[in-house]
Amino acid sequence: MGDRGTGRTQRDSKTGKKHKRQPNQHPNDDNNNNNNSSNEDPDDPNWDLQGRPYRVKISPIMGRYLVAATDVAAGDLILREDALVAGPCQNAKPVCLGCLKPFDGENYIRCMGCQWPMCSPACPGLQDAKGLTGHTDEECAALSAAGPSGRRVMNLQARTPLYNVIVPLRILLLEKQDPVRWKAVQRMQSHDEVRRKIASVWQANQLGVVDRIRGEFGLQHFSEEEIHSVCGILEVNAFEVGDGLRGLYDRAFLLAHDCTPNTSHADDETRALAVRASVDIPKGSLITLSYAYTIQGTLKRREHLKESKFFDCCCPRCSDPTELGTMCSALVCPRCGRPAVLPVDPLKADSPWRCSAGLADATPWPAVKQAVKQAALPAAPCPGYEMPAAQARELIDKLTDEAEAIDPNDVAGLEAFVAKYSPRLHPNHYHLLGAKHSLSQVYGKVHGYLIHQLPDDLLERKLNICKDILRVFDILEPGVSRLRGITLYELHAPIMILTTRHFEARSISRKDLRLRLREVAACLEQAAHILSFEPECSSEGAMGRAAQEALQRVRQWQ
């Protein structure tokens, strides 16, 4: 968020003069002025903002975005809303078009009209297509206009592009079914002009959605243009929800992106979405979420944002080669052996990478200066090492392919990856973080590594991994974030078991026991608090309850 970027200046493109950023101003928030409302969205009357903790503003770069209308505290609910429309993601496994749940074995029926598979005749999404996220009569008619198209869905366990049409069709049908929702969806950006020029994107939609709706289903009254636009609206604005689903939301789509977001969000079984502040958000500051995976390096995040959201991210994290001091893209220098090879200009994909000894003096970000100092990179400059952008990209792509090929439950495979690349990457490199993140969860959970069977050295390993990754998550997804909640829960278990074992073996004193139980309680307390915001029905919600119960037990022992 902008509060990391204070003090930077930026050239005004019209006057050529330099102006100082307002405190809490985002680098892309060109128009922001915390004290006036001149850049408030003229579309505002469409949104009832009375009593809401946010305002809608507008800037030439970001379009509309939300700012805090008041000081918002970490954990506070910013908005909660039902989906305007929801359905399967691209290339999803078949789901029931009524309740959107995957099929369980052979238990299914076919809709009498369109023949698409459904979970049962009593499916609530068939009886009452409330929220238009279920299978309505209009949808059934559209899917059977040129014959019952659902017959093509044969294997209920295999991913299929057939479901790619469902959400676009649901949106198109809104125009007649529910003009209010239709208007709400039409307020969203589709970036048609940009997308049209990207042949792969346009062509995939043409074949997978447009031709199917107009050709196979015979729904010629929907023009090619409007179907492409709906595809764009989905690509730019949809949230991934549930298990392999996507949904559009009337307000949440307005949240601007930041690679270190200040909110987290969760959806429940009804696909209602809740957005909460993950850290304190001062009045006037941008309210943000991340459209990209936060445990990814700048090169890949920016690439994803450009290719799927069609903008160049210039957030404080992207602008800083050290990624806020985390060094999570840094490579080991083959000349001086220090993990300090970073892109010279991370905002340019063709920037060379250079060994950054002495970077602490060069970086404009005070927080980064401090973090780099804490990382204690020796002051002596590297004799000089530079890597062309293409070589850095090649290495990152190779790492990505290797990391993606590992089964996230394969302890040996993950450890082999960490051992192979630790000599070449900074310990916080995002590929090592990703592998360690998986290890933090599978140690204690998978066959052969169940928590009470783990020997002390593997419990220590789990403990150290959790602490290592938490230090980075504290910077990249601070506060009330799911990533931190889960990791804190994972951390309590090895500390607890090691403490019990050591106390029983009389290798620690009562005083040490008390200290360690205090550490366990602190982890559980934070985990229970963070995960209490997760929906009850989710695995994270269950983990939150388990943390609360474990906390009570630890308090009794204390």
Ligand SMILES: C[S@@+](CC[C@H](N)C(=O)[O-])C[C@H]1O[C@@H](n2cnc3c(N)ncnc32)[C@H](O)[C@@H]1O
């Ligand atoms: C989900 S929409 C957000 C609402 C959008 N601003 C609007 O007015 O409809 C995503 C789009 O907003 C813009 N956007 C969001 N965050 C941005 C950022 N940090 N920098 C630049 N553009 C951003 C991009 O155009 C992106 O494709």
